[in-house]
Amino acid sequence: MFGISEIAIVLIIAIVVIGAKKLPDLVRSAGKSARILKAEARAMKEQEADGPGGPARPPQVIRGETLDRPDQ
Template identity: 65%
Template sequence: MFGLSELAIILIVVIAVLAAKKLPELARSAGRSARILKAEAKTTNEDSGPSSRT
């Protein structure tokens, strides 16, 4: 029978193989979210104007 450490290694490998199909989609989604956040932060800074900065 398998021990706990062997089962953990097998589980990690199975999860990595199954998740590999989703990695490109997750990376695209993260990049899109970062661009949106950056654009919103830039818009917020432009809207507040230089008079509100100290």
């Protein structure tokens, strides 16, 4: 579908448009989002396998960054 040259061109354009300084943060947040999505999909699949009224498990905590809330 895509060759290495096309992917390289897209990456170079992304670096120019987004900026080299912000690109690592963007990739890091995309990785965290993918990890959360994968965990949620796994939890939904397990919940469907248990069926309605099956054993309820406590929610899993996904460790990540914590943000200070200004209202507290």
